[in-house]
Amino acid sequence: MPVQSVCTCSQFNKEEHSFLKELLEHVEIECPVCLNILTDPHLVSCCGHNFCGSCIERVKASNGSCPMCKEKEYQSFIRSVQVYCSNKKK
Template sequence: MAQFSKEELSFVEDLPKHMEIECLVCLKLLTDPHIVSCCGHNFCGSCIERVKTSNGSCPMCNEKEYQAIPDKKCSRIINGLEVYCKKREGECQYEEVKCRYRKCQERKQRRHLEDHEDKECPQRPFQCQYCRRK
């Protein structure tokens, strides 16, 4: 799974200031969030395992004896966050856009728009088979 920092993402709604969704080790959005028993902070599952293997103590409180367990509530919160597509400004192939023909009210995903405009749209200009005019 790709990891992103909060700055790389554009959230649909403002995040509450108290919401911790960043790993305190890699400083990216939490992936497979784990909570530690010593101080209750969250870390990516892979980050906290790497820390435990290297020096063992908690990165926040330096406690040597602690457990890191999956934080399902944190996972649900992060999975419920809505973010804007990074390519939403005229590039996203899944964005719904209006047909270019004025009288057509169809909206299609950008990836299907060309077929609609060139082959399906009842408002597209067509060439008369007899006089060859549009």
């Protein structure tokens, strides 16, 4: 579920709102195909977007073009995705 669809300004204090806004602007953790949090993330060479490994393989098998930029020739690379949590104990 996209974070944007469940967050409203009135639900969070100023600090939490700032953190969520920053998260939405800088972190790509949602697969554009299934709209879930990335599982087995793959980065595609054509446009640099991330997809779940199973989603990008399914797309390649069905029509072959990138779901975001429609490029026919591309490679997918396994990518480690790290998410920074500002509340992590030091």
